[in-house]
Amino acid sequence: MTVRTRFAPSPTGYLHIGGVRTALFNWLYARKHGGQFILRIDDTDQQRNVAEALQPILDGFRWLGLDWDEGAAVGGPCGPYYQSHKLDRYQEAVRQLLDKGLAYWDYARPEETKAEMEAAEKEKRPKIYSRRWMAVTEADRKRFEAEGRQAAVKLKMPREGVCRFHDHVRGDVEVAWAGEQDTVIQRSDGTVMYNLANVVDDFDMKITHVIRAEEHLSNTPRQIFMLEGLGYPRPEYAHVPAVSEPGSKNKLSKRKIAQYLKNPDFKKMYDHAKALADRVGLTTTPDSFNPVLIDFYKQVGYLPDAVMNYLVLLGWSLDDKTEDFTRQQMIDLFSLDRVVKASASLDVKKLFAFQERYMQAVPVAEKAERALPYLVRAGLVPDPAPAEVRATVGQIVEAAGPRLKVFGDILDYDDFFLPDDQLPYDEKALDKHLRKDPGAGWIGDLRAIVASAEPFDAPTLKQRIEEFIQARGAKPIPVTQTLRVAVTGKEVGFGVYETLAILGRDRCLARIDRALGLLVK
RNA sequence: GGCCCUAUCGUCUAGUGGCCUAGGACGUAGCCCUCUCAAGGCUAAAACUCGGGUUCGAAUCCCGAUAGGGUCACCA
Numbered sequence: 287m288t289v290r291t292r293f294a295p296s297p298t299g300y301l302h303i304g305g306v307r308t309a310l311f312n313w314l315y316a317r318k319h320g321g322q323f324i325l326r327i328d329d330t331d332q333q334r335n336v337a338e339a340l341q342p343i344l345d346g347f348r349w350l351g352l353d354w355d356e357g358a359a360v361g362g363p364c365g366p367y368y369q370s371h372k373l374d375r376y377q378e379a380v381r382q383l384l385d386k387g388l389a390y391w392d393y394a395r396p397e398e399t400k401a402e403m404e405a406a407e408k409e410k411r412p413k414i415y416s417r418r419w420m421a422v423t424e425a426d427r428k429r430f431e432a433e434g435r436q437a438a439v440k441l442k443m444p445r446e447g448v449c450r451f452h453d454h455v456r457g458d459v460e461v462a463w464a465g466e467q468d469t470v471i472q473r474s475d476g477t478v479m480y481n482l483a484n485v486v487d488d489f490d491m492k493i494t495h496v497i498r499a500e501e502h503l504s505n506t507p508r509q510i511f512m513l514e515g516l517g518y519p520r521p522e523y524a525h526v527p528a529v530s531e532p533g534s535k536n537k538l539s540k541r542k543i544a545q546y547l548k549n550p551d552f553k554k555m556y557d558h559a560k561a562l563a564d565r566v567g568l569t570t571t572p573d574s575f576n577p578v579l580i581d582f583y584k585q586v587g588y589l590p591d592a593v594m595n596y597l598v599l600l601g602w603s604l605d606d607k608t609e610d611f612t613r614q615q616m617i618d619l620f621s622l623d624r625v626v627k628a629s630a631s632l633d634v635k636k637l638f639a640f641q642e643r644y645m646q647a648v649p650v651a652e653k654a655e656r657a658l659p660y661l662v663r664a665g666l667v668p669d670p671a672p673a674e675v676r677a678t679v680g681q682i683v684e685a686a687g688p689r690l691k692v693f694g695d696i697l698d699y700d701d702f703f704l705p706d707d708q709l710p711y712d713e714k715a716l717d718k719h720l721r722k723d724p725g726a727g728w729i730g731d732l733r734a735i736v737a738s739a740e741p742f743d744a745p746t747l748k749q750r751i752e753e754f755i756q757a758r759g760a761k762p763i764p765v766t767q768t769l770r771v772a773v774t775g776k777e778v779g780f781g782v783y784e785t786l787a788i789l790g791r792d793r794c795l796a797r798i799d800r801a802l803g804l805l806v807k
Numbered sequence: 808g809g810c811c812c813u814a815u816c817g818u819c820u821a822g823u824g825g826c827c828u829a830g831g832a833c834g835u836a837g838c839c840c841u842c843u844c845a846a847g848g849c850u851a852a853a854a855c856u857c858g859g860g861u862u863c864g865a866a867u868c869c870c871g872a873u874a875g876g877g878u879c880a881c882c883a
Contacts, residue, residue, distance in 0.1 A: 399881090403880095412808090501876095503877075606830055610829080623835085627813060628813050639835090688845060688847085763842060763843070770843065776843095776844095
């Protein structure tokens with residue numbers, strides 16, 4: 287039997303990182319077993335524009351490289367893959383359940399149901415519906431309807447016995463049927479609810495392994511009740527732990543971003559990203575720019591492989607030391623029985639550590655290519671970037687080395703693309719390194735070295751300036767810092783000799799002269 | 808509140824009765840390297856929720872407590 291797994295997002299306009307983790311497990315399991323991964327759209331309750339709200343989700347999946355064999359945008363033999371297109375099919379299933387006496391028409395008014403549940407809560411009883419407005423006969427239906435009531439269809443859950451099922455993560459699970467609520471499966475307007483649609487779809491799409499978040503564990507008995515009533519085979523289940531918020535075990539939520547930002551590590555990572563986003567003109571509302579959403583990492587310039595590698599370890603491990611996995615290794619080594627049972631908190635610092643490591647392995651040319659769009663969007667380089675600009679970007683990327691942690695970090699080196707007469711200078715740095723000695727006394731000679739070094743490359747500059755340092759009996763740091771501030775306006779950056787070389791002699795001299803001009807306030 | 812689930816360093820985790828003086832990773836601290844900033848190297852601090860059992864022996868098995876989480880919608 288071919289393994290078939292699925293992920294069923296509802297088109298909300300964003301892709302939650304916890305959802306991605308669950309999707310990843312499904313994808314890995316399908317790929318490992320040579321099966322199919324299906325992307326189905328749970329839009330039973332959607333009034334919004336599905337196509338529009340779906341786009342970011344599909345884009346996210348494509349960016350991550352989680353390809354799907356059937357489903358949204360690609361179709362397949364078990365469609366439709368949109369729940370909103372299957373109402374007739376679902377209603378037929380509801381009818382079957384009704385015919386078999388496994389479901390019933392219920393005429394309770396919402397406020398009546400609510401009152402019962404509140405009473406149960408108060409008396410510390412299980413919240414089980416009394417079936418007081420259940421229509422048993424056709425006469426009951428007429429009577430209730432004469433009262434102006436509307437009917438929903440509810441499941442007639444067993445009131446005794448236990449439901450048993452095996453779960454690949456939890457082991458054998460047992461729950462008493464008596465504790466299961468008579469869930470609504472069809473609303474009074476005729477549309478159906480998630481639980482019913484889910485069961486029907488999993489059957490129609492021949493899903494063999496239902497791998498989903500732990501929060502669905504409690505849905506499982508009623509789904510089993512339905513699928514058995516409908517005569518469907520039971521899929522295998524694996525309920526994976528939820529991804530929880532930083533520093534707690536609460537479910538991760540994009541709405542709680544303000545709270546997460548109180549965590550210093552989280553805030554630091556966010557602020558770094560936000561600064562980049564602002565430079566390239568991205569909107570940074572919590573709905574669009576949020577570390578809980580996968581798009582955030584895409585926008586800032588993370589590597590999908592790094593994100594995937596971090597995510598696969600959120601609730602799964604291979605052994606006591608292996609942490610780095612290529613896609614293929616993940617596929618080969620993943621197994622459900624090594625999924626952890628406890629929920630795992632999102633740790634953006636660790637995610638960032640994976641990003642750093644993966645980034646270091648990216649060849650310079652590729653880094654430059656992928657960093658370039660950030661410069662374009664920031665308006666620092668023209669759109670089809672000329673060859674010499676691309677070459678400069680390559681040199682910067684090379685010189686920056688491990689300092690470039692996400693592609694957006696290229697903006698840290700924006701000063702290379704600024705006209706020399708617009709370069710901002712850090713006043714404090716000017717005070718410290720150029721307005722007073724020893725820097726003030728050196729800069730003239732340093733300028734002369736820059737003017738005369740031949741060839742004008744990093745090794746030559748290094749040699750000449752080291753000679754200068756030696757001749758003066760100076761410490762290297764103040765000298766290089768003086769030079770650095772004079773040509774970049776800042777105290778930090780990558781190697782000063784590389785900086786000079788990339789800038790070229792003319793620009794270096796122009797900048798030094800401009801700095802000298804700024805010394806007199 | 809009912810039902811269900813979970814419980815090892817701050818965080819992600821290894822651990823399935825003796826290999827545990829509890830291992831790895833991120834983070835943190837210190838040192839080294841170094842033209843600043845990074846990166847890199849080395850070192851360190853850091854955990855079995857508690858209480859009872861079972862056993863020669865328990866992080867590992869059992870019971871209880873505690874804590875946290877999920878769920879109980881005409882949401883998905």
